[in-house]
Amino acid sequence: MPTHRFRRILSLQSTFLAVIPFLLVVFLNVFLLLPHITQDVAAGQRELARAFGVALDNYLSAALTDVRAVAALPLSRPGSLGGLQEILDAEVEASGSLNLLYAVLPDGRIRAAGIPKEHRHTLQDHRTMERTSLAHEQLFRDTRREGKPVWSNTFPSAFGKGVSIAVGVPSGDLVVIGEVDLAKLIGSMRDIVGGAGQDIILIDGNGQVIADQGGIAPAAPRFMGDIPLVRSGLASGQPVSGEFRLQGRALVGTMMRSSHIGWYVLVAQPVQSAYRSVVITTRNVAAGAVAALLLALSASLFLARRLSRRLEELAGFARRVATGHKSPPWPPGEIAEVEQLAGDLLSMADEIRYREQQLVEGERLLRSVTDHAFHYQGLLTPDGTLVDANRTALALVGATKEAVIGLPYWDTPWWRHAPELREQLRASIATGCQGIPARFETTHLDHQGELRHVDFSLSPIRDEAGAVIYLVAEGRDITDFARAKSELKESEERFYQVFLQNDDPVILMKLETLQVIDANPAALALYGLRREELQSLSMETLIDAPDLRKLRAELAQHDTSQGFLQRAASYKTGGEKIVISLRGTKIRLKDEELLLCSIRDISEKLRLEQEIRATQAKLIQTNKMTSLGMLVSSVAHEINNPNHCISINNTVLTQITRDALARLRASREAEGEFELGGFTYDEVLDMVPKLHDGIRDGSQQIDKIVRDMKNFSKPAELDMQGTIDVNRSVENSAAILWHHIQRHTDKYRMELWQNLPTVQGSQQQIDQVVINLVMNALQSLPDKNSGVVVTTWHDRERETVNLSVEDEGDGMSEEVLARLTEPFFTMRINKGGTGLGLYISSSIVKEHGGSLAFESEPGRGTKATVTLPALAGSANEPAGTGEQGDHRR
Structure with missing residues (x-):
């Protein structure tokens, strides 16, 4: 317990007596004056809120009357x-x-x-x-x-x-x-408030601000329902008053409900202005109390000075007696209590010398016992002061006896590292003083900073009268045992927490019988099970037996600890069938081989994949029909009718030419050799049939192009098991887009790899990809002098068939290039672009296991590269080929 000088004690008591009147005045202000002022403030705010509520009801009633008049x-x-x-x-x-x-x-x-x-x-x-x-x-x-x-x-x-x-x-x-x-309503708010220093806020039934006198709330009104005062007003519907904080300001306010539409009026005022009278009164009283305090303190210091001088002389006499020095006779004084105390000090000094001799003998005996013990030992007084420690305990912390003796035991190096252990020790010492032994497991830090686990006990020592005079502290090092126990517990806890907190359903079962032992909450929720049902549950009731046999066969066949089923049928408790993926791991617990199954419900994933494939097929067909819609009008008008005319006229001309040549043969035999159009008769006889055959073949080729476009417009059946000739796709696209190629460029070139391997998939879909890429390249050209090159080649190292479409168009920035395959993204929205062509093309290429990449710079054109996996065994290249550029035509 701390001690104080007598002069200080007298000063503090005098100060306390002077503070009492000040505290009394503060009490009267806070508990008597403040409630009256609070009631007055609340009453004024209620009147102001009621006045505005009447104005609000009149305003809304007028609006309703106007609407009713029109109705x-x-x-x-x-x-x-x-x-x-x-x-x-x-x-x-x-x-x-x-x-x-x-x-x-x-x-x-x-x-x-x-x-x-x-x-x-x-x-x-x-x-x-x-x-x-x-x-x-x-x-x-x-x-x-x-x-x-x-x-x-x-x-x-x-x-x-x-x-x-x-x-x-x-x-x-x-x-x-x-x-x-509501803007006109704000004007009435300003008129009602005037210069009273009050704020009016209009709040709806959901706690959102509709308006205040500063203006109408924005389109996204701020929310005040989280303020306790507003929340209470919304809940009760009655006038509510109290303090709250709004935008960093402390306010006191009153909230009332409008009777017409159910809105709420909140009248608020800063706390400082509302309680200004209380603050002024308290300040004045405090000034008077401080003056009285200073006067009382001066008087107490004067009296304390006189009394403390005699006590200081007594304290010096006591110090000389305690050190054993011969002290001068005590000068008599006027205070009897001081004189009696001086005599008692002399008697006490004699008694102390006698007891010191006894303590020396007891200390020698105790030290001889404790220093030879293998455990940590110490001796404490009932108040917890350490009076002795053996060599083993001192060696543990690397301390000397002089450094720790006389300290409270909880402040010694054995206990300083853990405040909670210090408190536990103090509680044990308190019970030990009552004669109750204590034992608990604790820790000590050794001199190297390593944590040691100790089995600690505290035993009381009694005197002849049964009173506790000492406490014996003893500790036994159990570090190795505690470490092994902790590691085992942590290992078990980690496993169980991972098992319980895993988001995927996990089931633990016996490997041979498939009897379920445990299941985590995710598995119970998936199958709708209760934990009480697990004891009688077998995995064969949840998962198809053939799938489980496959898993066990895989574990046995490969002699591994893991098996995996990508798809398996499973059933919930209500009979609902789901599709799961299952991974089984063999583990051993307590000499028993178990199977830990991790389950994932993939039913929704499979359904979404099917929907995505169906949606992509619809988008592909839509894009194809959009492309055909752009071509049909020109193809039907510019190809079909002229081609029919050419075909019919060529048939007639062929017959006329045949008859004419027969007559000309007679003229040649009669008149000799002559020329027709700069050619001799023999040359004309050989050339004219070939010209007619060429016209006929061209007309048939035009018919083939029209038929190809008709086949292209038919819905695709997504047959991914066919074979694809990429060169044929390039040639088909050139035939279908012939009109657009002639209109956009004079430099269209195809460089096709001979004996190109085939690709597995849909020929019709790859045709659509090539048409989309070529059409985009043509539309990007600034004039007909800019060209487009379509190239195919075989990469033998990667076993891929590659196709590139390179144009000399305007090119694209990095931002546009990054979004090129996004659905509905197009730079030609004003020219009829849908933004689906490249997205569908990218989806088709990915569906065929390939990739679609773009390279472009503004002003330097664009290159689109399609990479598709070559069909194994389909290459028919001569030996020594394989570099890009070989065998092209």
């Missing part, structure tokens, strides 16, 4: 839309509280609308009103259902600022909806 008119009878429009416009202009007024047909369409002058019936205005109106919202449906006026929740205003509110009134088959102009 009372025969709105379905006006002969034209303009007549109804004039009625609504006139009412909006005449109303003092409406911002927007419109009539809604039974199907939810707006028939006519009254809009302020600044927004006068433009197409953009009506689109804005259609998008933001309540015609398709809950207000319209509630009004139609209830057949009476209905108020809406707050919503972003169509033409005003911030939030607004609307009221719907039925009018025959129509519904008249009026949007209230």
Whole structure:
């Protein structure tokens, strides 16, 4: 226990007596004056909130009256839309509280609308009103259902600022909806507040701010429902007062509910201004109390000085007696208690010398016993002071006896490292003083900083009267045992926590019988099981037996500790079938071989994959039909009709030419050799049939192109087991896009690898990929002098068939290149682009196990490269080939 000088004690007591009046005044201010002021502030705020609530109700009632006046008119009878429009416009202009007024047909369409002058019936205005109106919202449906006026929740205003509110009134088959102009309501808030220093905030039933006197709330109003005062007001519906914090300010406020529409009015005032009178009163009283305190302190110091001088002389005499020095006779004084104390000190000194001799003898005996013990030992006084420690204990912490003797045992090096152990030791010493032994496991830090585990005990020693005079502390080192026990416990706990907290369902079963031993919560939730059902549950009731046999066979066949089933059928407790993937791991616990199965439900994944494939097939067909739609008009007009004419005319000309040559043969025999068109008769006789055959073959080739386009437009069946000739896809695309190639460039070139290996998949889909890439390349050319090169080759090292389409177009930036295969991303939206071509092409290539890559720079063209896996054994190349550029045509 700390000691204090006598002079200080007297000063503190005098100060305490002076502080009592000050505390009394503070108590009166806080518990008597402050509640009255708080009631006055709350009463004034309630009056202000009630006044604004009346103004709010009058304002909304006026708006409802205006809307009812319009609804009372025969709105379905006006002969034209303009007549109804004039009625609504006139009412909006005449109303003092409406911002927007419109009539809604039974199907939810707006028939006519009254809009302020600044927004006068433009197409953009009506689109804005259609998008933001309540015609398709809950207000319209509630009004139609209830057949009476209905108020809406707050919503972003169509033409005003911030939030607004609307009221719907039925009018025959129509519904008249009026949007209230809350901006005018703000003016009334400013008028009511005036210069009173109060803030008014209007809050709806959801706790969101509608408006305050500073202005209407923005389109995304701030939320105040998390403030305790606001939350209490919303819950009770009665006036609520109290303090709260808003935007870093401490406020005192009162919240009341409006009777007309159910909004709430919050009147708030800074705490400092509300309680200014209490602060001033307390400050004045405190100044007087401080002055009284200073006077009392001065008087106490003067008296304490006189009394402390005699006590200081007594303290010096006591120190000389305690050291054993011969002290001068004690000078007599006037205080009897001081004189008696001096005599007692002399008697005490004699008694101390005698007891010191006895302690020396006891200490010698105790030291001889403790120093030869193998365990850690120490001797404590009942208050916990260490009076001795054996050599083993001192060697543990590397301390000397002089450094630790006389310290509280909990402050010695054995206990300093852990505050919780120190508290446990102090509690054990307290019970030991009552004669109750204590034992617990603890830790000590040795002199090398290593943590040692100790079995610690504390035993009391009693004197002849049974009183506890000492406590014997003893510790036994159990570090190795504790470490092994802790590691085993941590290992078991880690395994069990991993088992329980795994997100995937995990089931532990016997390997031979498949009897379920345990299951984590995810497995119980997946199969709808209770933990009590696991004891009688076999895995064969959850997973098909053939699949389990496959897993066990895989574990046995490969002699491994793991087996995996990519797909297996499984059943929930209600009989619902699911598809799972299962991984089994053999483990050994307590000399028993178990199977740990990790399960993943892939039913939803498989369903989504099927939906994705079906969606991609639809997108592919849609893109194909879009491409054909762009070509059909020109192909039908520019190819079919002229080609029929060419075919028919060539047949007639062939017959005419055959007859003419027969007659010319007679002329040649009669007249000799002659020329026709610069050619001799023999040359004409040999050349003309070939020319007619060429015209016939060209016409047939045109028919083939048209047939190819018809086949291309047919829906693909996604036959991925066919073989693909990439060179044929390039040639087909050139034939189909012949018209577009002639229109966009004079430099279209194909460099095709001879004996190119085939690819497994759909020929029709690869045709579509090539058409999309070539069409994009053609559309990117700035003029017909820029070219497009289509190249195919075989990469024998990677066993891939490669195709590239390189153009001399405008090129693309890195940002556009990164988004090139995103669905619906296009740079030609104004030219009919859909943004699906490259996305579908990329999907087709990935479906065939390949890749689609692009290289481009602005102003330097673009190169698209398709890489597809070659079909094994399909290459037919001569020996020594394989580098890009060999065997092209």
